[in-house]
Structure formats: C-alpha cells, structure tokens
Amino acid sequence: MTTTEVPTTLIGTDLSDDLASASLALARRFHTGATLWVISPQWEPHAHHVAVEFVHPVLMGKRALPSVALVEPDPVSQARVATRPGDVILAVASADDVQVLDTMRRTPAWGAQTIWIGFGARPPAGSADHVLWVESDDPMVPATGRFVLMYHLLWELTHVCFEQPGVLEVKTEDSTDEVCVTCSDEGRLAEVVEPPTPDSTTALVRTGEGEEPVDVSLVGGVRPNDLLLIHAGAAITRIDTTEGLA
Amino acid sequence: MSELNQNTDFLYPFIEGTETDVDALLTDLAASARGKAEVSARLQQASLEEYEEDLRAAGIAMSDRFARGGRLYTFGNGGSSTDAATLASLFCRPVRGRAVPAWSLAADQAVVTALGNDVGFELIFSRQVIAHSRPVDVAIALSTSGNSDDLIRALSEAKHRGLLTIGFAGHEGGSMSTSEDVDHCFTVHSQSIHRIQESHARIGFRLWSIVQEETERRVADLMAAGSRAPGGIR
The missing domain is CATH 2.30.30.140 (SH3 type barrels.)
Incomplete structure (x- = not known):
C-alpha cells in the first residue's frame, strides 16, 4: 500500500548542501548574539517545536540558544518589533503565504537573515537567504514529520559548527550578507x-x-x-x- | 595522499586556512544531514511495518468512536507537545478528508499553568481528562522515553474513564509499553530523541490515514444502506 511507504531519500544532495550552509550561517549569527525568531502562520506547532529545540536542547551539555516562536495573528508586526539587526528569522510556510512573503521582503530593513522551510512550489529566487525545501506536492507533507526532520537537522548541524570555533568568526571580506554599501551605487x-x-x-x-x-x-x-x-x-x-x- | 596535500599547503599561501576548514566543514555537514535522514527514513519504515496490524486495529477503534461522537485529546511534553498539536490539527483541520474534534491538552497556557501551579505538574493532563472526557473519547500520549509522569497519569485516568488509550513511546518503551492502561503502544526503537519524534510523526500520519479510510468505508456503507431503504438509514 502506497501510504505505508516512506520515501527512501528524505534529504537529497542539494538540500543537504542548503542545510549545511544555513546551519553555518545560523551558528555564526548565534555566535554574535542573534536571537532566532520563528513564524509559521499555517502550522503554529512547528514554530513552537523549533523554539523549544534551541532553547532546551535534547542533548545534555549543548548550550541553550535564544529562540522564540512568534504566533500572534499578525506575525509581520510581531517580528518587526522583536527583530534587532543581526537576528535571524525562520519561517515554516508554503511559498504563497502572504504574511511570510511580506515578512521576508522587509527583513533587509530590519537587518535580519532569513531561513525558509516549506514544500511544493518554491518561493521566488532571493526571497530568503536560505531556502530549505521539500520537493513534494503532497499536501500532507507538513504532517508527516519531514519539516520536523529538517529543523532537527538544522539544530544538530548548528551545534556541530559550535564545536569548531575557528569557522564562526567571519572576516568582513568573506561576508556575503554584510556588504558595506555606504559608498556603492546600490540602494x-x-x-x-x-x-x-x-x-x-x-x-x-x-x-x-x-x-x-x-x-x-x-x-x-x-x-x-x-x-x-x-x-x-x-x-x-x-x-x-x-x-x-x- | 593526505600527507602530500599537507606538504603542498605552502605552495598556495593565498588560500586561507579557515577557508579550507569551512569548505571541509560544509562537506561534512551535508554528508551528516544525508546520513541522519537515511537513518530516519529506515526507522520510520521499520516502525510502520512493525506496527501495521496494531495501527489498523487502533485506527478502526478510533473511527468507531468518532462515528459515535467521540473526541480526540493529544498530549506530550516539550517538542512532543508540538508534535501532539500537529497530530490534533491533522484530525480536526485536515487538508483532505473528514474533520473530527481533536485538540492538544498543552495548547491552553492558562489551563496548563493553573494546573501546574495549583495541583502539580504531574497532573496537568490528567485533570483535563477528568474535566473534558466522556467514555467514547480517545487519548493519545507522545513521549520519547515512555516514562513521563504527567502522561502516564493522564493515560491511567483516561483508561479508568473508558477512553481508548494510545501511547507513542521511544527507547525501550518505558512504563507506557508495559502499562495495562494503554490499549495500543507504538514504541520506536531508537536512542535518539530526534529520530524517535520523526517516526512518531509518521506513525501518527499512518494512524490518521487508517481512520480516514475506515470513515470513508463506513460512510459509503451507510449511504448504500440508505439508498436501498428509501425513507432513511435508521
């Protein structure tokens, strides 16, 4: 019976590369004092799960990190007030979630980096700094544990990065997300x-x-x-x- | 080979040591992600196969209770409380299929903190079972250890009151797997809390699928009986 089959490849090569980059970026931001804000307007429990994962690690000895689920009816307003430059906003949402699209659009003005977990059609290119996407159109994906696996891995890999303090320091010239634009032509x-x-x-x-x-x-x-x-x-x-x- | 590489470092002074470290780390991280995902997929598949028969029995019993007006209560602690909430949403707000009344007993912070403060944390769920439940209802508890006191107490209270009781456990199953108060226990055999939770989600989804299939069959039978007997199915 098809419903009892678990896909054998839950994380493919491209997605594993995306997870690796997102984890290193997140570890670097935590290293400089970031708070991780989590929104999931359609699937609120996922936002809470991410937050508890970071705040209260399942493994003894791993450091507690600041992460908060923003679950009020207007996540844009809530994230606007909460976010300080240097923070990270993580969304668990489909690509057509208008509240998440609006949040993501504004994050450069808030100085926040972004991670977007979802499934189905991908968000427009450049919508978020890191897009961690389940390549499946099955509408049941959010209830099958695939998002849970995704943020579990994000947490696990982020802590692997903490074990290598040398990689956490970012020199300005290596940084792609903190470009100095004071004198450039960019707006x-x-x-x-x-x-x-x-x-x-x-x-x-x-x-x-x-x-x-x-x-x-x-x-x-x-x-x-x-x-x-x-x-x-x-x-x-x-x-x-x-x-x-x- | 590695000795050769080490000895050629001085030929490339423009490559930052840290840059090499970062590339190697990213490669390791990606490989680690794929490896853990494979472990998770195998564990999920093995859990489904091990429990298919019992999941079917539990799903049929649940469907029967929903048909008689039963409600579903889900509960867990920490990450498992959020998985319990996702499971409740699957039943009461499914993308497809029939919706049935279900909610997570950790969802209301006023109730949880009132009970935790006034009567003790180990009673936060059992006191809600006393308040809400009728014998026709269903209780599902999620615990990666199978030992959480607040869950065990709630399952016992639920069984005592005639509810169908279901436990999702992990590790060796804990007291959930041996308790006579648990009608169906699904223990995910792993030592990793993360991998156990991922399998819990999959088992919950399978359980929901069986309930949906069973409900569709029941509805089809009723409608067929109705069309054979003009004037109603009663």
Missing part, C-alpha cells in the same frame, strides 16, 4: 518609522544598520511601515508590498 531597503511632519520632507526610517533620517520629497506621501529604497540620504523609490498577494 538600501528602508522601512518608514516616522513619516515627515507637515512642514518637512524628512522621514525617519529603519535600515539594516539602524535608524536614520532620509529625504522623501521624491516619493512623497509616505506612511509608517512603507518600504523605500534609499540612496545618499534620499528615498528614490517605493517598494510594492502587495506583490505576491493573490
């Missing part, structure tokens, strides 16, 4: 904290580096939580935050 993502007062064109925004004032006369009419692309002290364009909404 930086920013989220509006305080819109301008009526007699001003300066808004206070939040970027991966912290809060800063920017001129918004080019984009106009900004509201709190709007996403902007900023360059050389000015907002140059507004980012569509409804993308991906059906």
